[in-house]
Amino acid sequence: MTSGWISLLTDYGTADGFVAVVHGVILGHDADLRIIDITHEVHPGDIARGAAVLEDTVGHLPVGVHVGIVDPGVGTQRRAIALQTSRGFLVGPDNGLLWPAAEALGGVQVAVELTNPAWHRPEVSATFHGRDIFAPVAARLATGAPIADAGPEIDPNTLVRLPIPPVHVGDGEVEASVHMVDRFGNVQLRMDGDLLSTLDDEVSVMGQSARRVRTFGDAPRGSLVVFTDSSGLAAIAINGGRAVVALGVEPGDRVRITSRNADA
């Protein structure tokens, strides 16, 4: 079940020493552990973004322990948790960050609250649980310590979950929420890309003409396209441009795509 791999996703940035300290704590526990940095550039406190990147990524990483730390409630009553799935562990705060990734790994089998002080740094600060709780817990799980020793089991149904925005599929139209915007300005919707096949080839995205294509390179430069992206979700792009600018949307916004005929 364990493999000696730990992956990290945080909102710590890379300009301070926080990430290196977390690496140091993990490697101080066992120098043979290996670490993959997913990203540390989640906007401070943006749990939804962190959850989306973690969900999208964990399935492609070596089986191991995935640590997510976007934790504006650090030091308050929010629980610190570890989740066991059939394809690895997740460690972090109980604020919705880990749940979608757990689903991507097959669902939560066991959930525990991280209350065993023997698994923490001797002194736990009120503000840096990455160093004091999450890193030492992850290192122990990654070296094969049983999750039951991390703390008491809790009911998975009590875990905090982010709201899942609805997908609307109608006659010649679909509507869904923006899930993520990537570095290229591509707009990913929280909707299965297969649902795009209910539309014509010529569509309208928020009133702007677009084409359904296999990849953005299939359309002329500057034109708006709709396609199934590499995660299998519906996405909107501009060949050589930034769809996010053309559409003026951000994560959580609703986007409606209609067949051009239906539009008329």
Add this chain to the structure above:
Amino acid sequence: MTSGWISLLTDYGTADGFVAVVHGVILGHDADLRIIDITHEVHPGDIARGAAVLEDTVGHLPVGVHVGIVDPGVGTQRRAIALQTSRGFLVGPDNGLLWPAAEALGGVQVAVELTNPAWHRPEVSATFHGRDIFAPVAARLATGAPIADAGPEIDPNTLVRLPIPPVHVGDGEVEASVHMVDRFGNVQLRMDGDLLSTLDDEVSVMGQSARRVRTFGDAPRGSLVVFTDSSGLAAIAINGGRAVVALGVEPGDRVRITSRNADA
């Protein structure tokens, strides 16, 4: 020839999960492979910049497989290629990105087109060839699989190459193109630094007074200097300042440096 090392240069940024997924695919193929991240901060689609950084860097890295992904044509007819040199492999799109690095490693010995589906992810997306083609190919090459199995050999003369800007050396003057601007605002020219020795100590750079020196610290703070940089190329800097701002240039712009006497 192979050593288990893979280095990565992309325009993926580090805020999305793309880079971690590429790491995951490589390490999922063989957990003993080791990865060096050259940079992922190439501006999206800036092939010339990616080519320049890759060219400048590969000679200092462990011999292995160097993957370059700046690939605005992903999913279209552009070829995916691997190049064998006497000092390692290069993997990426055939759009000019890899060629200068191949030259830095001694030149292309064998070139193949990556068309063998057995070396790819079972399902190849139209937009994420880093995950689906380049990472699995790099992992196979780095673990010693023969390049001939990656796909059919192609004629190196058919590879796409970026134009090489001319260098002009005249009587008391030189002219060359801006190659790269680094984090410190230093302006590197695509011209051998030795050619600066054809000039006087007092020179004029685009009409501004400057001195030929060994290092920027050899001149008073704020003054413009011309020198041979750590890559052996001609460069322009300001001690304690940003030459790129003073000159107002960007990559590709022509820069003329003249002996001050010749100026008069």
Add this chain to the structure above:
Amino acid sequence: MTSGWISLLTDYGTADGFVAVVHGVILGHDADLRIIDITHEVHPGDIARGAAVLEDTVGHLPVGVHVGIVDPGVGTQRRAIALQTSRGFLVGPDNGLLWPAAEALGGVQVAVELTNPAWHRPEVSATFHGRDIFAPVAARLATGAPIADAGPEIDPNTLVRLPIPPVHVGDGEVEASVHMVDRFGNVQLRMDGDLLSTLDDEVSVMGQSARRVRTFGDAPRGSLVVFTDSSGLAAIAINGGRAVVALGVEPGDRVRITSRNADA
């Protein structure tokens, strides 16, 4: 004493190839060495910031060789040095960058100037000592070569030190300098957090009302708090906000905190 670990802190950024070249030189010396990147995002030439992050971080990293490169005087007469402490080595320029970290590791036991050319790259450039001097020296120290071979011993009292700003503790007030501002906009003072206990629970920070708390989550969103941070230093934060914006301070600025009663 050595462990095969090298950590790196620089102002090189990650958009150029500098950091990868340093990795390449280290791993070219011995492929079994392991590297932790502390940060490469120190603002160019900001020695005080680099020193503060290095000081705060080294105690949490595996014992090994810590390389600091914020080196605006590269290529001039400033000395290149290595320092031995009871808990590892420090390597970098003699400009104040390394001293606070050496103190954090128990103080300088031996200091040497890096003048032995056999420990350097055959050709040493005037501008990239990270590649040509610091990386090869760090690799040798990390693989157990004796520091005495790196160059002649120098008197630790001759090492350059940054000024240490004074802390003022008065009747119901404290005053100290801003040490670091982190990604979350939290303002860390160069003052032991325990000194905050000399104040009332209700305080005034530069004239703005604030509360002494255990963590920023203990106060209502948007309110200013004063607490002991995870490094044990006094810090100022806003729950869900950026204290650095509210206070309008930067590193080096003086901050005065007074008991509210004392204010009246």
